[in-house]
Amino acid sequence: MGAGRSHDPHAGLVFVRGCGGTLWDIDGKAYLDFICGYSAVNLGHAHPRLLAAARTQLSQLAFCTGASHPWRSELEKKVAQLVDGPSLESNETKSKVWLSSTGARAVEIAWKIAFANRPGKMMRFHLSYHGRSLATAHISDTGSSDALRHQVGVKASMEGQDLHCVIPFPMCGRQCDGKCEDCDASIDVARHWLDCHSEDTSAMILEPAIGARGYYFASGAYFRRLVKLLRSYGVQVISDEIQMGLGRLGSMIASIDDGWKPDFVVLGKSLGGGITPISAVIGDRDRMDKLPQGFESETFAANPLACRVALEAISVLNDESLMASVSRRGNLFRETLRGAISAGCRVDGRGFATVIDLSGLSNQGDRSDDASRIAWDWVCHAQGQGLLVHLTGVERNRIAIIPPLNMEDAALQQAIEILSSFWKVK
Ligand SMILES: Cc1ncc(COP(=O)(O)O)c(C=O)c1O
Incomplete structure (x- = not known):
């Protein structure tokens, strides 16, 4: 059962x-x-082009742990171009991509890379959701899983370490000009934290709209204000677009479309076309290279089947x-x-x-x-x-x-x- x-x-x-x-x-x-796997099935069920790509790949090569293969490098380039823009001149993208298999794992990897660049605490939104692994649950509003975290002792082991700070998400909606009382209050909490903790704060993880915790929207003007503030303190910005990226908000990368450029973008769900789990972290070469070789590995990450389907999913999103x-x-x-x-x-x-x-x-x-x-x-x-x-x-x-x-x-x-x-x- x-x-x-x-x-x-x-x-x-x-x-x-x-x-x-x-x-x-x-x-x-x-x-x-009209739920569509919370955006995992953004192209609908059984899209003929995705099915054809999956079938071809299954008969060719479905799996080879750790090894390089052409679909992986092609996908890394295509995903980097989502952030960099298509570069016709050269194969060298400005960004690098780390492929993983689930959303929570990709968030953890982005967190580790951010930490490797600038050690410190994490900032996040109240109502944010970044997954239910033990690490991501700690920076998510997981409601009832608080009790579970207590049970397994994680919260207890983290207590006193004050690992992160919670910023209220403004409740004013998408149409606000970013200067209302709610937006000001949210920015004030962030500023207050940064005034006291900028030296030991690594990054803030943001969702471009709150997904799993209730579908709340804020204006682009608010996000631009917040990101400008974070940058002024040297704090990195991670945009978790696992649910809201790749088209849900009407753009491939919602943060960039809204006029704020994060240091790291995290994609998942829709990347696998509703067929195979696959996720990605995208960031500047220099930052991504800070995570030492061999620090991360994952059996199913970037397998040929998932990469091939993801390549086709990106192509369909662009072509249609x-x-x-x-x-x-x-x-x-x-x-x-x-x-x-x-x-x-x-x-x-x-x-x-x-x-x-x-x-x-x-x-x-x-x-x-x-x-x-x-x-x-x-x-x-x-x-x-x-x-x-x-x-x-x-x-x-x-x-x-x-x-x-x-x-x-x-x-x-x-x-x-x-x-x-x-x-x-x-
Ligand atoms: C914004 C966001 N981040 C992370 C996750 C976790 O992704 P996964 O369930 O693939 O681990 C989700 C899942 O709903 C999500 O919406």
């Missing part, structure tokens, strides 16, 4: 097939997949001109959704990452646990109508809508109709 996920409205669903933006359960019922279409269609989707659901719900987002925040319902006389109950019922209603959306947020009163980047317009419209029908039957 596997361990259950009884906190999830989708608990009990058993899926047996996926194609494009649709999943089928064991009884043959179809669902529009998805980025511009994701930004434009995402904005239109949110505009239409706003007009179709209760006025007490706030809709926010960027690209194809959209959230409905129900907390405003409690300001209208409902209690906040009512907002959570309504959110639960709404997700269950959508599921009944064949639409999968994700219940999220600390108080579980937010609904994240995460379609594949190539989801057809008709499916987007259908999702809006299903979501709005909840308010008609209520």
Whole structure:
């Protein structure tokens, strides 16, 4: 027996097939997949080009631990170019790439490299999520896993060492000008920490939008302010784009598109096209070279199958001109959704990452646990109508809508109709 996920409205669903933006359960019922593996399936299920690449590679060479192979070097170059821009002149990229297999491992590697360059503590956002390995759980808002960390003694062994500092993530949303009270308060906490600890702070790890912990968005202006501040103290910046990079926010690298350049970018999920786990850390050559040879290894990292699928995934993301279409269609989707659901719900987002925040319902006389109950019922209603959306947020009163980047317009419209029908039957 596997361990259950009884906190999830989708608990009990058993899926047996996926194609494009649709999943089928064991009884043959179809669902529009507006969760899409939290961005692991950004190109939809069973994309024909990804399947063809995987099949070819499987029959050629699937695995060879540690060794170099052409798909690995080709992928390292392509991933570096996502940050450097395509360099037609030479094969020498400005950045270097470290390939790994999961998101949490890649975050740990970025952390180690940052530490090798500048030892010290880590800064992170409240509500950030960087994985559930023992190290990444320590810099994540993992809620219930605090208890687990206590149990295994990790927290106890780290106690007193004050390994990291937590900066509040502003709750003002994507449209803010970056100068509101929330943004100022967040910057003030960061400045205060840096005034006292700049000498022994290594890096800040950021998500360009909070993913797993509730789909919260802040403006580019806020991020630029924060990154400028960190730089002025010599603190390195790690952008964890495992969930929000590679198209989710309408750009391949969300931080660069937003006008702030991190020292390290971490990618995962979507890089493997929903077929093979693969992740990457990208940073300047000089910084990346600081991690000594032989310091890291991982059995399945950068295997030929994963590299070949990742190469094809990047190529599809570029070829299908998805980025511009994701930004434009995402904005239109949110505009239409706003007009179709209760006025007490706030809709926010960027690209194809959209959230409905129900907390405003409690300001209208409902209690906040009512907002959570309504959110639960709404997700269950959508599921009944064949639409999968994700219940999220600390108080579980937010609904994240995460379609594949190539989801057809008709499916987007259908999702809006299903979501709005909840308010008609209520
Ligand atoms: C921003 C972010 N970082 C790290 C991770 C961890 O990735 P993985 O589950 O592949 O270890 C996730 C997973 O959801 C994530 O969203």
